[in-house]
Amino acid sequence: MSAQPVNPNLPPDHVTVFIDGVELAAPKGSMIIQAADKAGIPIPRFCYHDKLAVAANCRMCLVDTEVGGRSAPKPSPACATPVMDGLKVFTRNEKALKAQRNVMEFLLINHPLDCPVCDQGGECELQDLSLGYGRSVSRFVERKRVVPDEDIGPLVATEMTRCIHCTRCIRFTGEIAGTYELGGMYRGESLQIGTYDGKPLTTELSGNVIDVCPVGALTNKVFQFRARPWELIARESLGYHDAMGSNLFLHTRRGEVLRTVPRENEAVNECWLSDRDRYSHQGLGAADRATAPLRKVDGQWREVSWSEGLAAAAQILRAHRGDALGVLAHPATSNEEGGLLALLAAELGSGNIDHRIGNRDFSDAAVAEPFGLPLAEIEDADVVVLVGSNVRHELPLLHARLRKAQVNRNARIHAVNPVDFDFTFALAGKQIVPPSRLAQALGDTSLRQAAQEATRAVVIVGAIAENHPQAAAIRAAAREFxxxxxxxxxRIPQGANAVGLARAGVLPDVRAAGGRDVAGMFAEPRSAYVLYGIEPGLDFADTAAALKALDAAQVVAFSQFACESTRAVADVILPIGALPEIEATLTNLNGIEQVAHAAGKPPGQAREGWRVLRALGGELELAGFGFTDLAGARALLEGGRKVQVKPGSAGDVGQGGLELALVPAIYRTDAVVRRAAALQAHPLNRAACIVLNPADAAAAGLADGAMAKARGASGTAALPVEVDGRVAAGAAWIEGGHGATAPLGAGRVEVVAA
Incomplete structure (x- = not known):
């Protein structure tokens, strides 16, 4: 006869445990430490992390346990001891405290006493726990061991003598990142954590090993020696380099952003952060930041006052109202700034406004839309179909969730791509075809059958598909599928706030004069343009057409950077703050509006974009710009702006040559990222090149490493060749965001020896 449960009223999958006299209900199979955490009862730990597998190797969480009146002969690790009905746990009795203090003494035997120079000082778990569990003197008088450091890249600094072998970093790179780049070498006291081959970390999530490290063994190389934690002020903000909108804290000192750390949000980024979001703040201090209004006078740039800069901008806009004006915004522009831009265009009588600057096919009038399944639920899918996406570089944390779905639920992931990209999950099936055949490949019978038989299937459409000249056909095929x-x-939104800007009406409106999309504005050039947050030499889909149209027009540029390409086309540059420097809202791929608070200060005379737009609207004496604060702007824009978007032109793939597979480069996505030196030094940031299938390279007489000329409809580029069998035959793989590849545009290219 089985024993009766302590509390028969509990659900059948729960048991009753007592921790320090507190009665708790805990799920069967869970560990003591999980029950204690849920109840807010502290248990010290180093190796345990609730997102990683249990290792039970630090032993700091030893507790005393008792079942049926019988005490366990030895302390038990709370992280690896399952709960059972009637279990009594003592975390603070003499037996438990003695065990915990002995473990702390062993941990400190070899740990260097270098807290005054350690970057982890002030936020170190070992430092904190040693205060409560450490001895005032050490009984160990032998020489401490020293571990040689290795350079693991430009993002993470190492001081492995401090390592306490908790293996959190090893488990993170294996379980979450999926790259298995860190491991343990040697045994016993000689154990060392490292990469073995001495190469830099290549995972796009490498900065998270800093967060999981409980000591100062792995620290932020960009932040190293710049400030102490107690000097910093934390401000809630958002990642703005992809559509996920990762939640994060910006740590600032005297208005300067010095560090970025994750802010936990299970529905979005869990407790992780991509390296792109973690280190991009370095780009805010670039040498070409726009710090004062600039005006071109007799072909020369000179700094002017705000009143003169606004007056010059207003003069251009007064002279080019209505259909003569085009307004273009970067897809990471905030909701408030986008809404005010749309209002500005409407008051000036122009329907020529767009944020879809990377798109090439407007024939279906498509705009960004929220995911059909919330981000957190995608990891519960059992079949996933990736279409035209290097998801690992587009949305690193979505890629991590897909890996999680495969590990936890045995999800079957299929890819329909022009390149057999490196993912950290296994593919159940793949079709590697030129981009123009992506739509056709979605009609594959076995692929459809796999999705039909699934309990929860997801189809994810990425940047290669969304920005292709035949994107409308691919979108239609994905919708039909x-x-x-x-x-x-x-569908992955092409920009951090593409969903929000679509809702805010930053789209061509057929009810106003013109109603042209970005392609239409360049095919039929306007006499004046407003550029907002755009680096014109690198951000447009068709760089050649964009620069030609802008060069012949008068241009007012609202910009964070006074870069060379902006100076080349603009007549007035009005400096604005980047997202970490302003109060704003962005709408992520779940369709959720999230708030970012100002952390850093805009440099010099730069101002928040909404303030500059308000001042310009006032200078032009436009209706609706009488608000005095951001709350007034938000009240004015509440509900967004409804527009009627007409279908535009379709892109032309062209004939002959090789079809371009244009993939966004992971660390060349926007102006701020392109200026973050540490990210530019990362191994994933490859130099511009053209990658060919071996058969295509042989047909063109090109070998690996040779220089080639790629001639497209928009221009010619000289690029080094890489030969790789992962590229579909008949396709040429290039990465966007590089000046060297910008002239190629889209469609097809003829590749010949340089």
Missing amino acids: AVATGAALC
């Missing part, structure tokens, strides 16, 4: 199979359709 989703309807036929019951899969949730998730």
